[in-house]
Amino acid sequence: MKTSRILLSGTAALALLGTSACVTDPNTGEQKISRTAIGAGIGGTLGYLLGGAIGGNTARIIGAGIGGSAGAVIGKQFDDQIRELDEMTEGSGVDVEEVGDGDAILVRLPDGVTFARGSADINPGFYDTLNTVAESLIKYPNSLIDVYGFTDTTGSEALNQGLSERRAEAVANYLASRGVARSRIETRGYGESYDFLRVKTGDGVNEPLNRRVEIKIIPISQEDVSAARSN
Template sequence: MTKKFLTTSVAAVALIGTTTACVTDPNTGNQVISRAAIGGVGGAGLGYLLGGLIGGRTARIVGAGIGAAAGGYVGYRMDEQIREIEEVTAGTGVDVTETPGGDGILVTFPDVTFAVNSTTITPAMREVLDGVAQSMIDYPNSLIDVMGHTDATGSDSYNLDLSRRRAESVSNYLVSRGVARARIESLGYGEQYPVADNTTEAGRAANRRVEIRITPVTQEDVEAAY
């Protein structure tokens, strides 16, 4: 692990230990770390969730043909979509929250989404992704970032490549279910942004994840793009 990644990991663990960022997972009843709460405090390695969309907005809005109706999406429509995604992912270990800052939805798929060192989505998680993809189709005025993460086991280069291929695998699956390709960008971060302690098995399992960020497109975004 490089010094940069080690520093990021230590900072993230330190923040987790010094904040009240735990919430109850409605799917399991267990206490889990809230990425939204951590991001709201300032990041400590999770600042990438506060950054801009992967690849920007303009080309993706135009490519996906998102138009004037986008203005009606924001606000209560986002709340409705969160509720619906929570329903289709209930009991699966998938975590659904608002993004830090409350400008989008973060859907986090756990370690069991893939077999060890594999980019093949498990049958159980394909069924869950079917429901998430349908929600994206039902709420078309948004852009989608798919972000892959690994634990710190293995080399930096291997982890980066694996996280990228897993993110692409999820992106390709969403497209196969009917989500417009122009709406989706994917990126692998490797081990750079842990959410738990990489020295424990439970922590490593938490760090092996794929996140889907769904960002509503506002009327102002559409006007700027066109």
């Protein structure tokens, strides 16, 4: 299992690694950073995840028509979903993590595989992996979904901000095209902020690995639904 229980952190540059921590990406044959090799050095998920759902839960719960899960059920569903996602994405380069103490599931799509440099077009070779994520989101409908987009530091900050937003939208729209209710999904771009980690290249340059998207799955209980309806 590659699922990790983690502590939240606000650190932007999380680790410096040499090429010895690389593995061959199964989708492209390219050399990528081994998440197992860096696990101990990452230190936790980034601070932007400390908040709740984008825009708050209340209006989104009502707008998405979520029914919520009973308290006794939601914990089991959470454990089942994170285990199944972990198993279904095995070997794809995707990381599946628990955020907090059952607060959310974070699905981190791999850097440099989901998108080409400077592009918001999803690489066709990654469709099958996204299809499995969509299947999970449909199977477990009582959740809100936040999609975060990021870029590397090539280009201007303004260009990268827009690119990160388009990447998040591209993944959200793809999930919707596979049957996930678009009303459950919100997106946000973070541009070149929050480097996942930096890699020391052969010329000594610390290159940020940040060409990625993260999907945050926030389970909704019946109590959450009742609170939303009472506001």
